[in-house]
Amino acid sequence: MTTATRTATSRSAAPAGPRRIRGLAWLLTRQHRTALVVCAATTVLGAAWIVYQRGAMLDTLHAAGWPRTPVLSVDPAVRDRIADDLGSTGSQLAFLPLLLGVFFGAPLLASDQEHGTAHLVTTQSVPRRRWLLGKLGFALTLVTATTGTLSLLHAWWLRSVRPFAPADWLTGTEFDTTGPMLVAAAVFTTSLGITIGALARRAVAAMTVTFLSCAVLLFAAGLFRDRLDAPRRLAFPLDGPEPAALQGVLEVDQWLGTASGKLYGWSTCVHDASPEACRASLGIVDTVRDYYVHEQMAGMQATAAAVFLALAAALLCFLVLRMRRGTL
Secondary structure (H helix, E strand, C coil): CCCCCCCCCCCCCCCCCCCCCCHHHHHHHHHCHHHHHHHHHHHHHHHHHHHHHHHHHHHHHHHCCCCCCCHHHCCHHHHHHHHHHHHHHHHHHHCHHHHHHHHHHHHHHHHHHHHCHHHHHHCCCCCHHHHHHHHHHHHHHHHHHHHHHHHHHHHHHHHHCHHHCCCCCCCCCHHHHCCCHHHHHHHHHHHHHHHHHHHHCCHHHHHHHHHHHHHHHHHHHHHCHHHCCCCEEEEEECCCCCCHHHCCCEEEEEEEEECCCCEEECCCCCCCCCHHHHHHHHCEEEEEEEEECHHHHHHHHHHHHHHHHHHHHHHHHHHHHHHCCCCC
């Protein structure tokens, strides 16, 4: 009688494949995977929305006869709807710097400090300076990629329907969402949030202070926007027709002027019994307009972006110097 015996075979687990991302890069990607996924989804969905809206808008305008038909001959309801759609999308993009600063920048270091992760990581195999620079580089790269992609696509959309875009680009959303502005503002708010978070060492407190600080600073930046470049000035006869050069420009002020160039307020002599005689006695012979042309926007954006980036660089230098030897 023979007994059949089965030999047990040991199955060893297959060796794991090599990681494509190692070390600190793997740690940052793993730790901030939620932010990475959210930013990637925002970029992809936002880009798809802009491409779709641009195509739909051009189809509507072509059906209305543009560009063969002059802009003013297009149905006013169509023009108003297009301006509203452009303004709505621009407003949503303009909120991105604030959101990135609050929900990404503020907790970036504060959360690690609050839960002791920063101390744990920097006492193991990663030097403190490398860990800090890695965190900053990861955050700023992600912010730049997200806002840069959406800003380029939004500018591409606006260029294709330029005659129908809102005329007030100086105080509207176009200034904030095209050129280098969206990226520069996002880098600044994120840097401000990271710095506040490192000082507060508590994520919720840092997010609250960052929200208030960014809201106030971005609002204040908008108030000084018209000082980034001097408006142009054009004088023409008081009773003469408006020059063609003023068509499509952004007027910011109106004056009454004399032949020598002296300026008076637009309402001068309005309440006088004889406005014409009053103006003649003052030597007023011209209407004077101060205005911006759209070509000035690029230079004004570059100046504003340079200020934002300089402030961001100052904040990050302060942060690195402070945390290089301070307690985490």
